[in-house]
Amino acid sequence: MERNDLTVRPITGCEELDLFIRLPYTLNDELADDLTAGRRRPEWTWVALRGDRLVARAAWWCRTGDDAPFLLDVFDLDDDSGTGEDRVDVGVRLLRTAMAAVVPAGARPPEYGRAVPPGWRDDPAASRVVEERMAALERTGARLFVERLRLEWRAGTPVSEPSGRLRFRPVRDTEEILSLMTLVLDGTLDAHSRDDLSRLSPREAAVRHYEDELAHYRSPRDWWRIATLPDGEPVGFVTPARNDYNAVIGYLAVLPAHRGNGYIDDILAEGTRVLAAQGVPRIRAATDLGNVPMANAFQRAGYVNFERMINMAWG
Template sequence: MTAVPAVPSTPTAPTTPALSHDLILRPITGSQEVELFNQLPYVFNHEVADDLSTGRRRHAWLWVALRGDRVLARVGWWCRPGDDAPLLFDILDYAEDHQDVGQLLFETAQAAVFPENGTPVKYTRMIPADWRTDPAARRAVEGRTAIVERCGARPFVERLRFEWLPGTPIPAPSGRLTFRQVAGREELLEVMTDVLAGTLDAHSLLDLRTMTPRQAAEEHYDEELARYPSPRDWWRLATLPSGEPVGFVIAAQGNYHPIIAYIGIRPAHRGHGYIDELLAEGTRVLAATNPARIRATTDVGNHPMAQSFLRGGYVNFEGEILLAWE
């Protein structure tokens, strides 16, 4: 994992006007400017104020391009609570016909947020599920990705986002599998290491280019799974009646919603429909907490997982694209 340098708390805004003498590029100066930052629409707008108060964002990471009181473009970065540096670049918006302003703002802000040629973090964008068939949505997606590609990023993966709502039926257990709580870190790591053989997940495949399966499993456990604030007794191991482990499901509280964080099936047990039973078990665990919704994500290329979500009563409500710098 690439280390990102800490961000200065008071980055200096550019003093040289750009594109026209009345265009100002700068970070927001405080929480009183959240409404200004949110002039341009996006699904994250309602979260920005709370993200600032919980440490997921910093004022120095939220930049705007202003002409008078009008926001022509904005960019923003996000992190997990407690982190000192951005984890994701997740806001890039510009007013109609102002893509050039968006490009300039991104280049200017990125130079301040990642000083001394630090490697930028991945760019992520939530997109409509039907963006390829909706001309307006497609123009918006391609316009934003063009900006980050011109700055050196390359497509990494496209993902499907799923949602389960209360009242949706959950398939009953078939009796083929027995579920119990994961005994501990070592037990889960042993199964995770086995599961990585033949994985379709783009992030795991990237890890396996430079790590052994065991190292990749440890990295995933320590940097993601262990950080969830929800109880570890939500994690389930599935076994055959003989006690042989088949796979696991990690139900967790994500940053904003309960989530199905990870489902894994050992290679020897794939192709028997166990994935549906693991998903149903994880959904039952979370449904017992009376959530407003349960969310889950999988790569577009992971067709077996996507189809399992649909069979399990989840709806593909949104997509996500990620671009990354080498």
């Protein structure tokens, strides 16, 4: 589509990746593998061009094996192209054109998720870039949903020895983990879970989370751990795993009846030990900015906040 010398179109295939990655982002190095694996598709990968110059881009991602986009995770504007309003206008035109082709008519667009520097609000240059992208997304109907901390444990960071307060065992079966996931939704501080609970029962929300995330892990389920008291009563659980990119602490929770006793530290340490024993160079995790108890637990365990994630949603 061309308008006022702006061409908006999807890339033709892997041969145009060099064009698409002219704008920098940490995900650029993953794009080729994602296209090969089917987690991205050329028809979901869009550019806005003025002549041969890339002035904006957008791309959607899906989980391995899926047929529909799950997340809009690349959206960039060329910092050197016109004024801030010009850049926002180009971004809006790109998004509207691409979304009309990628998102089925009447469907809710996939959520937007973008990694940003941890101190982006204190850096005028970084805040301008983030705010311009958000302004363009808002003009298409998106609103800020949540800001999240992206966390990383690095090989060589000390891991706490077991305190002896809890016992750990593998998860028996899918029903056991689903039952515990249902229970921990009571009083959850997680924004996505709270949003799910506005439309679904706790059990339905747990099943959705399991099917959207845990079921897609590439690693053995016997890495997952149930934390119990010495008498066998469950206290919480952790799902150390490997996704398509990194070792991760996928889900970490304490049952409502046992919160406030510091068990989160024991459970996180166990999940970290499971993955560290695999010789991984890093372990990734994330939690909402507003989930202060969880963020503090990760900090105590030696995880560093290396990025934040801006999530925006439509509808």
